[in-house]
Amino acid sequence: MSSETPTKTPEAAAVPPPGPAPVKKRVPQGHKRLLTRRDRITLGFMAGVPTVLHVALVWVTALASIALAFTSWDGIGFDSIKWVGLDNFKQLFTDNPQFWPAVEHNIIWFVVLILIPTPMGLFLAVQLDKKIRFSRVYQTAFFLPVVVSLAVTGFVWQLVYNPDTGLINSLIGANKPGHYIDWIGDPHLNLWAVLIAASWRHTGYMMILYLAGLKGVDPSLREASSLDGANEWQTFKNVIFPTLRPTNTVVLVVTIIEALRAFDLVFVFNKGAQGTELLSILITNNIIGESSRIGYGSAIAVVLLVISLAVIIPYLIATFRKERRA
Amino acid sequence: MDLSPSGLSLPSPSRRSLLRGAGGAALLAGAGIPLLSACGGSGTASDPKTVSLGSNASDAVPKKAFAEIYAAYKKQSGITVDVNTKDHNTFQEQINSYLQGTPDDVFNWFAGYRMQFFAAKGLASPIDDVWAKIGDNFPDAMKKLSKGADGKYYFVPLYTYPWAIFYRKSVFQQHGYQVPTTWDQLVALCKQMKKDGLVPIAFGDKDAWPAMGTFDQINFRLNGYDFHVELMGGKASWTDAKVKAVFDHWSELLPYHQDGFMGRTWQDAAQTLVSKKAGMYLLGSFVAQQFTNKADLDDLDFFAFPEINSAYGQDTVEAPTDGFMVSKAPKNKAGVTKLLEFLGTPAAEAIYLKADSSVVAASSKADTSSYTPLQKKAYDMISGAKSLTQFMDRDSRPDFTSTVMQPGLQKFLQNPKGVDSLLSSIERQKKTIFASS
Numbered sequence: 226m227s228s229e230t231p232t233k234t235p236e237a238a239a240v241p242p243p244g245p246a247p248v249k250k251r252v253p254q255g256h257k258r259l260l261t262r263r264d265r266i267t268l269g270f271m272a273g274v275p276t277v278l279h280v281a282l283v284w285v286t287a288l289a290s291i292a293l294a295f296t297s298w299d300g301i302g303f304d305s306i307k308w309v310g311l312d313n314f315k316q317l318f319t320d321n322p323q324f325w326p327a328v329e330h331n332i333i334w335f336v337v338l339i340l341i342p343t344p345m346g347l348f349l350a351v352q353l354d355k356k357i358r359f360s361r362v363y364q365t366a367f368f369l370p371v372v373v374s375l376a377v378t379g380f381v382w383q384l385v386y387n388p389d390t391g392l393i394n395s396l397i398g399a400n401k402p403g404h405y406i407d408w409i410g411d412p413h414l415n416l417w418a419v420l421i422a423a424s425w426r427h428t429g430y431m432m433i434l435y436l437a438g439l440k441g442v443d444p445s446l447r448e449a450s451s452l453d454g455a456n457e458w459q460t461f462k463n464v465i466f467p468t469l470r471p472t473n474t475v476v477l478v479v480t481i482i483e484a485l486r487a488f489d490l491v492f493v494f495n496k497g498a499q500g501t502e503l504l505s506i507l508i509t510n511n512i513i514g515e516s517s518r519i520g521y522g523s524a525i526a527v528v529l530l531v532i533s534l535a536v537i538i539p540y541l542i543a544t545f546r547k548e549r550r551a
Numbered sequence: 552m553d554l555s556p557s558g559l560s561l562p563s564p565s566r567r568s569l570l571r572g573a574g575g576a577a578l579l580a581g582a583g584i585p586l587l588s589a590c591g592g593s594g595t596a597s598d599p600k601t602v603s604l605g606s607n608a609s610d611a612v613p614k615k616a617f618a619e620i621y622a623a624y625k626k627q628s629g630i631t632v633d634v635n636t637k638d639h640n641t642f643q644e645q646i647n648s649y650l651q652g653t654p655d656d657v658f659n660w661f662a663g664y665r666m667q668f669f670a671a672k673g674l675a676s677p678i679d680d681v682w683a684k685i686g687d688n689f690p691d692a693m694k695k696l697s698k699g700a701d702g703k704y705y706f707v708p709l710y711t712y713p714w715a716i717f718y719r720k721s722v723f724q725q726h727g728y729q730v731p732t733t734w735d736q737l738v739a740l741c742k743q744m745k746k747d748g749l750v751p752i753a754f755g756d757k758d759a760w761p762a763m764g765t766f767d768q769i770n771f772r773l774n775g776y777d778f779h780v781e782l783m784g785g786k787a788s789w790t791d792a793k794v795k796a797v798f799d800h801w802s803e804l805l806p807y808h809q810d811g812f813m814g815r816t817w818q819d820a821a822q823t824l825v826s827k828k829a830g831m832y833l834l835g836s837f838v839a840q841q842f843t844n845k846a847d848l849d850d851l852d853f854f855a856f857p858e859i860n861s862a863y864g865q866d867t868v869e870a871p872t873d874g875f876m877v878s879k880a881p882k883n884k885a886g887v888t889k890l891l892e893f894l895g896t897p898a899a900e901a902i903y904l905k906a907d908s909s910v911v912a913a914s915s916k917a918d919t920s921s922y923t924p925l926q927k928k929a930y931d932m933i934s935g936a937k938s939l940t941q942f943m944d945r946d947s948r949p950d951f952t953s954t955v956m957q958p959g960l961q962k963f964l965q966n967p968k969g970v971d972s973l974l975s976s977i978e979r980q981k982k983t984i985f986a987s988s
Binding site for chain 2: 297299300301302307309312316320321322323386387388389390400403405406407408409410411412415495496498499502510511513517518520
């Protein structure tokens with residue numbers, strides 16, 4: 226999701242000019258011959274195939290899952306779908322001991338990501354932007370966790386946190402009876418343990434985003450501010466950071482999305498056991514597997530969808546308003 | 552979109568999305584493969600000389616053992632078994648869509664509720680004709696396990712293995728411990744082991760299912776087999792005082808369990824028994840797989856979970872059983888019947904056991920002469936049992952055990968005092984799950 230948002234707009238902006246403009250010059254007679262048969266077929270395909278795919282893969286599935294949220298279905302035969310109204314949601318809000326902790330953990334996830342790795346990434350980006358030696362090496366090193374699959378990341382951190390043979394417990398001698406620190410299992414610790422791993426990864430991601438933003442800052446701004454006698458911190462605070470505003474918006478949205486879709490790391494880490502429940506994991510546990518509870522899982526998915534929309538829609542409105550003004 | 556296109560920014564996001572795309576493609580391909588292979592398997596089965604079989608035996612040892620059975624069958628009957636192996640967990644997770652699509656004629660599955668569920672949904676064929684021939688080979692407990700809720704046979708068992716308390720003979724000898732036969736003796740032994748600097752009971756519940764094994768043992772020792780069945784079938788209430796008593800007993804034993812179990816896998820827990828740091832370990836006999844050293848393996852022994860309630864003694868054994876079922880519309884019905892008749896013979900079981908010595912034959916007529924002492928003991932324990940249970944997640948609805956019981960038991964282990972509110976929460980969730988179809 227996150228990678229799509231940044232790439233979409235440039236494409237959309239780039240598409241209109243090449244099409245009709247040159248054709249018009251060559252065929253001035255009238256708009257009937259504006260496009261040849263072949264052009265029309267090609268265009269039809271180019272517009273039609275993505276539309277069909279988009280409707281089938283995004284809209285139909287999303288709407289189907291919303292509809293399923295009001296049913297009870299074990300996934301065997303369409304005739305076993307039973308309409309249950311709001312029962313799934315009622316159960317979810319009142320009976321499911323994992324639901325509210327999951328919502329809470331998703332929120333904690335977001336708050337931690339925005340408070341720790343994001344400023345950290347900005348800090349690293351500012352340092353790397355100073356054209357220090359081996360800058361490329363550092364960039365690669367910090368960005369590596371983002372490139373590595375989260376499943377692998379989860380596995381690596383599991384080796385660090387393993388209660389018996391893990392790195393931390395072996396170093397501090399906490400793997401003897403009576404002294405155990407159960408990083409993966411203890412519900413007071415495991416969310417934070419996994420958040421360290423998530424932050425480690427997110428820092429690299431934020432660093433790259435900010436680095437890109439910093440490259441776009443006009444060097445003359447820095448020059449002007451140093452001529453005015455501003456020190457490094459003042460320059461950053463009063464000149465550089467304000468020009469990073471567009472980047473900050475992207476960072477905010479990316480972080481929200483990361484917090485809502487947090488899944489793979491935890492799933493590998495401890496399958497979302499007590500202390501690390503997440504909405505995405507509840508959905509998976511309920512839908513995937515034998516004799517699945519598809520209706521109930523869909524209800525959780527709808528809750529997640531509503532939360533995402535509540536966050537994304539105001540952002541989109543603000544962006545479009547800005548574009549219209551420009 | 553707001554990224555500046557200068558410098559390094561452009562390649563990075565695009566490389567990123569490219570990787571994402573590659574990952575997505577791999578995922579799609581991964582999801583596609585089992586579906587495709589399922590189609591391929593059934594497509595070739597139309598001729599009378601082949602029977603297709605969907606297998607979950609993806610590990611090397613069982614895969615080879617099954618292949619040898621099918622080779623022997625081909626020699627005997629001239630019918631080829633076209634095996635279609637899938638990753639064990641994937642097979643389990645996709646069983647729903649697999650059985651609804653175009654499944655193979657025969658497929659590997661488990662006895663118990665998990666089998667009856669698909670039988671009741673009409674996704675499996677009854678095989679009473681097969682059992683008319685092989686019925687004499689099996690004890691009554693196995694027959695009971697192979698029937699659906701409608702009383703018809705749906706399952707041919709191949710092998711089984713017991714859950715019990717495993718220990719090292721040398722450790723018991725060294726400290727002069729006696730095998731406990733009652734609950735009080737067990738608790739006393741735990742106390743003594745703790746005094747002697749051992750971890751009394753090795754434990755790892757990271758995968759969330761080992762705790763279900765402990766619950767099962769205490770439950771059917773305390774409340775008997777019938778209550779186990781009622782509770783697992785959703786009929787008995789989880790707020791019943793009988794269930795509460797199970798958790799009370801468990802709480803008594805909990806301080807003697809290995810620390811830090813929530814983050815430990817069963818394999819790691821088994822290692823503490825291998826290294827003689829732990830005195831006992833309650834697990835299935837597959838724990839022997841972790842004893843790679845021959846001397847250690849010979850030193851391994853087990854005893855049945857001690858008696859708690861004299862009304863039930865030690866009459867129940869938890870013995871998960873694996874075997875075969877027939878899909879709803881097999882292409883080669885005659886060949887399937889013949890194959891299952893062969894699989895129900897002691898000879899077929901013997902071929903399997905030769906390759907995999909961590910389990911025992913399901914048949915009461917199997918030749919036990921080549922068994923290891925551990926296998927012999929397991930075999931005697933199972934054939935002497937009055938009732939056999941499967942395992943919580945095989946005896947109950949899988950959606951109930953995975954979404955309610957696994958987190959529920961983990962919650963109890965973290966906070967044994969909060970058991971009352973936990974049980975009423977389990978009961979509420981159970982009601983809605985069992986009410987839905």
